[in-house]
Amino acid sequence: MSSDSIDVRYVAKLARIALTDEEVERFGAQLRDLLGHVNVLSELDTASVAATAQVVESRNVEREDVPGPCLDRETVLAMAPARQGAFFRVPRIIAEAE
């Protein structure tokens, strides 16, 4: 585990968060500090240990595939920042061909 390698701009791009230069600086220092602390985990011998994803009686949950009540379309769309008819409206995703 090496903590000096964190590239805050790249991670922010993955996380879809725009950062100011000041934030890149400040978060970079804080995240390196935190990674320094979490690196103590390398002291633990976990070679023969299975990972835990769920602590209690993990199992698959299934049900009959029958339709049930769900949220009303209007209720849901009323909360959208922008809508067009029955759709969520978003800025352009694919650039127009020249």
Place this chain on the structure above:
Amino acid sequence: MQTPFKWSAARTARAVNNGEVGALEVTEAMLQRVETLDERIGAYLTRLPELARECARSVDRRVRAGERLPLAGVPLAVKDNMCLTGTRTTCGSKILEQWISPYTATAVQRMIDAGAVPIGKTNMDEFAMGSSCENSALGVTRNPYDLKRVPGGSSGGSAAAVASYQAAIGLGSDTGGSIREPGAFCNAVGFKPTYGRVSRYGLVAFASSLDQIGPLTRTVEDAALAYDAMAGHDPMDATSIPRAVEPTAGALRDDLRGLRVGIVKEFVTEKLGPDIHALYRRAYGELEQLGAELVDVSLPTADYGLATYYLIAPAECSSNLARFDGVRYGLRAEGSDVGEMYEKTRAAGFGAEVKRRVLIGTYALSSGYYDAYYVKAQKARTLFSRDFSAAFERCDLIASPAASSPAFPFNAKSEPYSMYMMDYYTIPMSLAGLPALSVPCGWIDGMPMGLQLAAPLFGEQLLLGAAHAYERATTYAIQREPLEAAV
């Protein structure tokens, strides 16, 4: 007659069920209390007077029709990360500041069905990330025992509401200590049930494998009543456990005879200073005087709890919070294309702590680091469960501090890691999914302290029973009133 806003949940339900007082009368007294006081405490982000009166009238009708409700007319504060139809659910975040819940969380609905009356939605650290409520983007909550100090977090609003008699029961959520630590800071009982005991349906997700809803109350009995009302399988939450719930309110104990209480040798209280060390030695002694046998137990992984937690929780949060992208609900900042819209929306909508955790989680899950960080932390998590299993071979309950200090002044923990350290004692139990609570155990510089008790998985009955014996015998919780009650 004592003013009804001061009543415990048990007493309120008794009085309303007996027809001694109407739920509406209790509700009006509580709404008046909040009106007078909350400007100074800041427990609530949203008050719900109309809904409260409507629920109270419904309780009165049901009682008149002959029903007996376990929480009849009990004023309820709901942490603002739980949905309640028609009310704002902000999570203390700008990104959800105007979002109205389209449905009601199972836990909240069960409380209302049992007769509880929602008074309002309470302040919290943004998306439950924090230990002081200072990470709320929407308001400041003050500790009712010293207005210059924090109430704890992340469920600080619910803890402050309960402590200042602005609700009898506050719902909180606990991921690494977010019910237990504010409970300790505000002289309240803060109870986190076994993971999966209370449905998470309608709780805005932070770290799904750790999040659990539970009550903050002024008495252990009230915590038991709330738990009995909320616990149990819910088909709407795939991680809720389909296993019968043992009722706890009828199983409260008056002594600890026949119980072995484990003291964790790695939890060295000397490092907390002589006063706090002495306070916890006294608390362990009090458990012994109640008939418990104290035994030394070991959690060899104790010092790795924070590191494990601060990989797993951010990893899960970075995934859960991906849904806040400005498309379907919540804040949107405009951008020239969809990618820019996402990035600007999340930059404007999230506060610094949320951004830090999303970044660290994204990093821990990213290609090349996944095995070194996330998988490693999940393997460490297995060791916590093993350590606790071994410890519980030797004891029935584990006792420890709930937090490493009393409530601290605002802005005292400016470096993220110093704030994370507050959860040193509560995180191991969260990693193992264990039921645990904080119960008042004395005072340091006029501020309340909490004793944490933890039980094996599904040991709620024993846990609440034992905490009740401790509370009755020691009476710390009722030794001091919050500042505001004296005004």
